[in-house]
Amino acid sequence: MTTLNTTHAVESAPESIDASTLKTWEDNHDDLMVIDVRSGAEFDAVHINGSYHVPLAMLSEHTEEFAAKLGTRVVLVCQSGNRAEQARKHLDAVGLAGASVLAGGVPAYAAAGGNVVRGRGPWALERQVRMTAGSLVLASILAAKFVSPKLGLVAGGIGAGLTFSAATNSCAMGQALSKMPWNRPANEPTAHQALWNLDAKA
Incomplete structure (x- = not known):
């Protein structure tokens, strides 16, 4: 597998951060990108305001393409941290070592008073x-x-x-x-749409 040149990544970024750290980063870092790797239904039910939806299966299949679009400070989130950790390992395998995982996932962030968007959807x-x-x-x-x-x-x-x-x-x-x-809503993004959304951030 081809390894990317990721000099843009934050080398000192920790592998895992808590909700309080993420809230601090939101206030102090304009380059922050929050990537939600959960299913479409989970994302629609509740997600961190401003986060980008890139389901784990999609990221796994197009890892190098997404790694090339990510910025200098990346936080991967899911429901508990397990899927986000899998995503981090995929990105690390292609040379993007600056991504962090949100411990406790979206529920922990919401419980800490983070800014979330709530909708209607099935169970997590x-x-x-x-x-x-x-x-x-x-x-x-x-x-x-x-x-x-x-x-x-x-x-x-x-x-x-x-x-x-x-x-x-x-x-x-x-x-x-x-x-x-029930876990694949009609508005779940394609890989092209998800990549385009990341381009819009840049």
Whole structure:
């Protein structure tokens, strides 16, 4: 993979910052770019005012293109920090080492009194994962008792999947749910639109 020349990046930027630090940066740095890597539905439900929407899957597929558009001070945000950390690693792999991750994600920023834009949308992706996993486990336990004991293996499979998810800091179920119709609103940007929005900032 081609490595970018990223002399424009802030070398001293920490890998993770808290909500208070981000609020301070907003007040003191005109070059700040906040990149939200959540799903379109999550972004529509609530997002940091002035942030740019670049879903993680899109950033992963077009990492070099987005890295070339990012400015001198970049903060990656999601719902908890996990997806933002994945995005940071993708950018770091192509030479953009100056990006920071917002610890606690958008909820932590909102709780700290940050300026957010609220709309209407489905549950946050992490909440959808908990509901889906919990429902599958409950259903498999009931099915094992009343239908066939073999159906209890489903609960074991879900448990193994959650354990693997925690160990690898990834979530296959979350990625699958993010592609569901209710998580992909009509106004979700294309890669071209997202790149154009970043150009407009410059």
